[in-house]
Amino acid sequence: MCWQRERCCFRRCKQGVSTGQPIIVLVKPQLGENIGKAARAMLNFGLTEMRIVDPRDGWPNPSAGPIAAGADLVLEQAQVFETTAEAVADCSHVYATTVRKRGMTKEVLTPADAAGEMTAASGKCAILFGPERSGLEVVDVELARKIITVPINPDFGSLNLAQAVILVAYELSKLDHSNVQPTIEKKISEPAPQIELDRLYEHLERALEDTGYFYPPDRAPATKITLRNMMTKPAWTNEEVQTLRGVLSSFERPYPKK
Amino acid sequence: MCWQRERCCFRRCKQGVSTGQPIIVLVKPQLGENIGKAARAMLNFGLTEMRIVDPRDGWPNPSAGPIAAGADLVLEQAQVFETTAEAVADCSHVYATTVRKRGMTKEVLTPADAAGEMTAASGKCAILFGPERSGLEVVDVELARKIITVPINPDFGSLNLAQAVILVAYELSKLDHSNVQPTIEKKISEPAPQIELDRLYEHLERALEDTGYFYPPDRAPATKITLRNMMTKPAWTNEEVQTLRGVLSSFERPYPKK
Numbered sequence: 001m002c003w004q005r006e007r008c009c010f011r012r013c014k015q016g017v018s019t020g021q022p023i024i025v026l027v028k029p030q031l032g033e034n035i036g037k038a039a040r041a042m043l044n045f046g047l048t049e050m051r052i053v054d055p056r057d058g059w060p061n062p063s064a065g066p067i068a069a070g071a072d073l074v075l076e077q078a079q080v081f082e083t084t085a086e087a088v089a090d091c092s093h094v095y096a097t098t099v100r101k102r103g104m105t106k107e108v109l110t111p112a113d114a115a116g117e118m119t120a121a122s123g124k125c126a127i128l129f130g131p132e133r134s135g136l137e138v139v140d141v142e143l144a145r146k147i148i149t150v151p152i153n154p155d156f157g158s159l160n161l162a163q164a165v166i167l168v169a170y171e172l173s174k175l176d177h178s179n180v181q182p183t184i185e186k187k188i189s190e191p192a193p194q195i196e197l198d199r200l201y202e203h204l205e206r207a208l209e210d211t212g213y214f215y216p217p218d219r220a221p222a223t224k225i226t227l228r229n230m231m232t233k234p235a236w237t238n239e240e241v242q243t244l245r246g247v248l249s250s251f252e253r254p255y256p257k258k
Numbered sequence: 259m260c261w262q263r264e265r266c267c268f269r270r271c272k273q274g275v276s277t278g279q280p281i282i283v284l285v286k287p288q289l290g291e292n293i294g295k296a297a298r299a300m301l302n303f304g305l306t307e308m309r310i311v312d313p314r315d316g317w318p319n320p321s322a323g324p325i326a327a328g329a330d331l332v333l334e335q336a337q338v339f340e341t342t343a344e345a346v347a348d349c350s351h352v353y354a355t356t357v358r359k360r361g362m363t364k365e366v367l368t369p370a371d372a373a374g375e376m377t378a379a380s381g382k383c384a385i386l387f388g389p390e391r392s393g394l395e396v397v398d399v400e401l402a403r404k405i406i407t408v409p410i411n412p413d414f415g416s417l418n419l420a421q422a423v424i425l426v427a428y429e430l431s432k433l434d435h436s437n438v439q440p441t442i443e444k445k446i447s448e449p450a451p452q453i454e455l456d457r458l459y460e461h462l463e464r465a466l467e468d469t470g471y472f473y474p475p476d477r478a479p480a481t482k483i484t485l486r487n488m489m490t491k492p493a494w495t496n497e498e499v500q501t502l503r504g505v506l507s508s509f510e511r512p513y514p515k516k
Contacts, residue, residue, distance in 0.1 A: 040416075041421065043411060043414045044410055044411055044414060044415075044416070044417055044421070045410065045411055046411040046414075069416055070414065070416070071414065110432075112432070150428075151431065151432070152302055152303065152431075153301060153302055153303055153304040153431075156301045156302060156304075156328065156329065157302075158298075158302070158327055158328065159302055162421075163299065163302070163420075163421070163424055166421055166424070166425070167424070167425070167428055170408075170425055170428075173409065173410075173411075174368075174370070174409070204505075207509070208505065208508060208509075210512065211508040211509055211512035211513065212508070212512055212513025212514070213504070213505065213508040213513075215513060223501075226498070226501055227501065227505075230492070230494065230498050230501065230502065233492045233493070233494065233498075234488070234491045234492035235491070236488065236491065240484070240488050240491075243481075243484055243485065243488065244488065246471075247462075247466065247471065247485075250466060250469040250470070250471040251465070251466075251469060251509040254468065254469035254470055255469065255470025255471075255473060256470075
């Protein structure tokens with residue numbers, strides 16, 4: 001499954017068509033606000049399929065909308081289930097996010113490793129996130145094939161629901177190679193070719209000769225090496241090189257004082 | 259610098275000892291709650307050094323504490339500065355987080371790439387995060403050597419402050435077990451701290467004022483932004499900065515012709 005190629009087409013979801021993306025399953029979430037934040041975190045990284053298991057305050061929950069900050073699409077399409085088992089019935093790969101050790105023999109993955117697996121997997125993937133206060137219960141973790149654990153500061157391990165969701169969504173998004181920076185930007189910041197740096201350096205040396213900078217003469221060669229190294233270090237663009245040449249010209253020939 | 263090895267010893271921070279970790283700089287944050295959430299996100303991944311520039315509601319802010327959920331250590335030790343320049347004066351590597359294109363020629367990195375760089379870097383690293391509503395201003399981005407952009411859903415790009423912080427902190431934390439060792443060469447070529455770049459830029463601007471370079475006056479502000487960006491780009495060492503200041507002095511006061 002390569003859901004990433006579908007990512008930018010998440011509008012398809014509006015028509016109720018599955019995107020093939022991993023599904024975020026919130027198990028017994030408590031606060032509507034946190035469901036809204038999770039929706040926002042998902043959409044930040046292009047995920048749109050949310051399933052909710054037995055939400056404490058029912059569904060729809062009016063507290064979820066405002067905090068979703070525009071991610072209403074995710075909330076509107078969220079499906080609600082009575083049990084976790086029903087929520088993942090059609091999924092081939094179920095992952096449980098948990099920080100606590102469960103005495104289980106399931107494989108534990110980082111979000112990055114899990115994202116890699118899900119991207120390569122065939123069949124639907126689901127990721128379970130537990131209630132805010134207590135996390136997933138053993139019966140839910142049991143359903144999962146593998147465990148995802150965010151490697152967190154062992155002395156300060158409280159990651160909230162939306163943060164856990166965003167880290168997993170972010171890792172999934174990183175594997176979407178269609179989302180690379182536009183090349184135009186790279187072209188703008190392309191470093192000047194070496195010949196422009198040579199000309200800049202020659203200009204600098206010429207301008208400095210006139211000031212007596214290279215005195216005494218026996219130290220001039222080392223100084224010139226230093227200066228040339230400095231000019232090649234920045235990877236300045238053509239425009240920047242021209243700006244610096246303007247600076248040098250200004251030092252060489254100051255405008256008459258007004 | 260290998261701050262990772264210090265990570266688990268973040269209690270040292272309680273005694274006011276710098277950890278050598280990257281510093282999270284919140285520029286003009288608006289809500290105390292968001293400062294608290296950022297502190298929590300930091301500590302989740304073992305970061306403890308926060309600096310705050312010109313917080314809208316002053317500091318300390320009673321709204322920050324409750325939401326920090328135990329990350330009071332970070333808040334208690336947070337240092338407050340009037341300007342961004344002062345906040346990063348002792349830092350050798352300054353990164354600006356921004357999603358908007360600024361028409362700048364700075365290199366744009368993902369959080370993962372930036373984390374890799376910071377982990378291998380010698381000298382203090384700082385990461386700038388802008389105000390919740392508007393993001394970093396151009397004058398702040400100018401100070402940075404490089405830009406960090408989270409590759410986000412282009413159709414839903416609103417990442418809140420704490421989420422941006424947690425993604426960067428998470429990427430730094432992932433490199434915790436990295437075996438990257440700073441080499442002697444790297445130590446020698448440690449970039450000059452930001453305050454030296456500020457002085458260099460001020461020297462350049464002063465020297466150029468005398469030449470009439472900034473004529474006509476209405477174009478001066480844009481030209482100055484370009485020049486300042488050029489000075490932050492190269493990661494020049496202290497020695498290189500001093501060399502360049504010698505160059506400027508030589509232009510200002512040429513030696514008498516022999």
